Amino acid sequence: MKYIDLTHPFTREMPVFPGDAYPEWKQAATIEKNGYNVVQLRTGMHVGTHMDAPNHMVEGGRMLSDFPPEHLIGPAFVVNAFEKPRVTLNDLDQMALSQVSIVLVYTGWDRYFGQEIYYRDYPELDLEFASALVEAGIKIVGLDFPSPDREPYAVHKKLLGNEVLIVENLTGLEALLPYQDIEVMALPARYEADGAPVRVVARVGQ
């Protein structure tokens, strides 16, 4: 049994979605002056590896703080869509779908994280792919790219409108490919917010 971290570090040089504000870090206390360090962070909640709650796209939708641990931890499988610009129903093993509550989509796009292309030419999920996840009662879908779609966000709305949480900007999903038995924990702090940075960890093997 071992753990695999699927999370980009949230550093001082985080890239953001075009148009979003960059995070600002402020040293609010120092060991020299106060006896301890405290950093203050001002950031949009959709930076780096983060989770979208329904409220991100659904008027009056639920916040991250509304979701219990049962929704955030569970058996997972990986859709291997390496280098595909669109992820379609053909990429989905529907048998495997019935065994899990979390689906991770591997495209390898995380290699461009921090480059301009990352937020420009990223792959998308087909609406039919998203609908199949909803039908199967999937609770979380995780992506190694920045968004499941573009305006007008039909895939986002399909998923979030059906309480399927979306994790964006994962990394290192290829490390999971050799494993059948995968448990994923995606635990955001309990913010009353439409999204937040999240640590995503997989436990694999026996």
Added chain:
Amino acid sequence: MKYIDLTHPFTREMPVFPGDAYPEWKQAATIEKNGYNVVQLRTGMHVGTHMDAPNHMVEGGRMLSDFPPEHLIGPAFVVNAFEKPRVTLNDLDQMALSQVSIVLVYTGWDRYFGQEIYYRDYPELDLEFASALVEAGIKIVGLDFPSPDREPYAVHKKLLGNEVLIVENLTGLEALLPYQDIEVMALPARYEADGAPVRVVARVGQ
């Protein structure tokens, strides 16, 4: 098997440690204007249920982003120190200590969360208690009160100086008392920071 959430929600009315700045929330995008909601949050990283990394008190110490999942997930037991103003070596079952990597200290102080008394008269850990955790190789100690000690922070320094992470402001630890078999997951987002809000979840029973 079931999950128990030990995390205070991070709401719009969060109390903070006296002298710290209150979190500020800003609606950076709305569904009406932008097609989606995005909240921007400005906050010190030691608000609500949060984790201290060594860098909080140790010059040049490690950040949260430096700790792998193995350090953040593990078997746990609860020290029952209900209503005790000081938690001492006598409260610690040293046999149980050898079976776990995470220790949670239950005092019931979380009932005062949001009241002035909460940050004023909170209980403390004895230095000898902290030393025993260090000796046993414990990786995380979690408290249902705001800090293991007061100035000059000898307990903080003992723990953090030995890479024992501290989780402060837990809630609901009494729900764990009936259980022997407890696994705790304390996963902060992967911030390059001295601390951060964290979701803490226990998995109990069989």
